[in-house]
Amino acid sequence: MGLIFKNETYRDDFTFSNSREAVWRFPFPFHEDKYMYVVNIEPHVPGPKGTVYEFPIDIDEHYVSDMRDRALVLQEDPLRCQSLPHMITAEWDLVELLMTSMANDFPEHFTLSRDGDNWHWINRPMGIDQTFVFGDISTLPYRPMEYITRQCQGDFCLLDQRDGNLWMDAGIVTSQADWSLDFDVGMNFMEWHAPVPLAHERGVFDRALKFLLNLQQGRPVRRLNWTMTINPRLDTSPENYHKWGTDRTTVTPQNVGEKVHLRVEMQGLWRLPRSNAIVFSIRAYLINMNDIATIPKWRRRLHRVLKTLPPEIGGYKGLTRYQQTTIDWLSKFDDGAATSPGCGPE
């Protein structure tokens, strides 16, 4: 069954919306009624049919519009895509991972034929038909990482492994929750996480790094992260913060349902075969409060999570100006009933 791709925007008139199916498959991130940083890494194994975990790379109804928004961001600011010279092998690894995964799991939309190093890639939703020589950059219209990630939902970083650390030496980041690839490129794992509050002291990054340094080929892992966004805006970059920052002051009790979005990142990590680098994918899913309110368990739980959120975390995530208005709005839907364990909608 092929996907039907919506035509929608993540800026200006903000026509993005989720279908009923997209709401049901939303990766709600809270397994209990409160939140604190933990090392919540689990194997990235295939999940139930129809969920965002069904395939390693999730393509959904927003695909075509996501890719158009990425192209708009890159048009304005090409430095959202950067790669240090030693990362070229990892870039080709990424081409292989994404093309084989997309073609295998969404054959109606993507086809990959390989004859040695002569590859033929067809992307039907975007109208792309490309033959190229794997390993020869002169045969693609962009560098390999940029080429394939202009056709795959989610931000991607390539982490080099050396000196017992991971180094963010390449990436394409156009839909980020307020961090700058341009600033962080070249940093190691501890350095790029420097601004995160509380987690360093809890040993979260030490444990996560130790775990990731031992990541094995063919055994990818994933974790969820979350924040909130006003309007369904993908490009909440620090680069453009002076343009979108005022959004945070526009929330009123009347418009919470449409304006306030829970933004969940499914972060996947894969060891790459040739380069020994790690792919770090950050796929953002957006859902507004009106849609959250249609799921009784989620509306109760989100209300409780926001109410008990440590202020440092709320501050770091930039929720402060509209957190109380959102809690008040959600409180109408919280009858105090118990919530079942796990993240699913019941």
Next chain:
Amino acid sequence: MLAPGIKSRPVYPGLTADGSAKHNLISAEGEGAEAVLDMAKTVTPDFFARSTILYCRAGSAEKDHEQSLRDLNPNALWVFPTLATALFRLRGTIATLTMGTRLYAAGTEPFIGSVIQEAIAAGIDFKSVITEHRGSAKRRVQCVHCKGFTEDVTTNPVVCAHCGLNLLVRDHYSRRLGAFQGVCIDAEVPGELPETEDLYK
């Protein structure tokens, strides 16, 4: 003293002489010269005969350390009026360094950051550079919006010297850029600014 606890900021453990280096290239800015003079108390007499000193007066212009450095009898002492002229010489010198040379940097954080940038550009492992912070705690700040660098920042917030936005100086440092990150502080409510504090004197 520099504020502790910023995990992306390098640590500057202090100058210690590498007795086994065949040659020492010692760069110092302003009060950084005093770190070199302190290190001189710990070395064997032949150490400075194997050393070249690049000295940029900068911050300590009112207190010139040129004569004190000359009294160490280095193989060469080069004195420069500004950071830019010192870096130009450093770049040219690094390009022709031979194996067994040790690089040192002492001075303000923007100076050390600039030396490290030159080292990285020449393929030297940044961890091998011996560093010591001396003098002002001023910061170099990169505006995340226009990407312009503002030098000699001693306050928070600070106005971007390029685009004019009011920037919060975040405690987040990039070695590649040799700078802290500046992010618009009144993006949500333009004009809503906290009191300016002299944090990095």
